[in-house]
Amino acid sequence: MDRRKFFMSGALGLASLVGARSVLANECKVGAEPAGKKVAKNKERLDYVVNAADAKSHAKYKAGSTCANCKFYKKAKEEGGYAPCPMLANKYVSNCGWCKSYAAAK
Known part of the structure; x- marks a missing residue:
């Protein structure tokens, strides 16, 4: 392997690591419920789920x-x-x- 290919493969490897890290960083984290507020629970109404990843099987759900x-x-x-x-x-x-009432903000 010559020097140019070595550095190109290193740069591609680094770029893929940075890309994977940014995907993981965008994963949504559900925090603690606010104290003293009425909070919706899973499947209470409109097939609501606290974490959208749990809605993947719903026909209306779209990634993101x-x-x-x-x-x-x-x-x-x-x-x-x-x-x-x-x-x-x-x-x-x-x-x-x-x-299931999700409507993208404009």
Whole structure:
């Protein structure tokens, strides 16, 4: 292997490590529920799940859909990764969650 190929393969290996790390960093983490707030529970209404990864088998679910990027999620009132959602009677939902009323924010 000549010097050029050696450095090119090293650069490609480094790039793949950085790419894998960024994918893992984007994985959603569900935090603790906000104290004193009404929080929606799994399968309570509208097939809501606290972690969108649990909705993969639902026919309406599309990869990348979470409460955090839904138009109904009230980001301005967010507390520790939870915010009220009018689709679930203004109960607090996880930013990692998902329900069948999901609509992408514009």
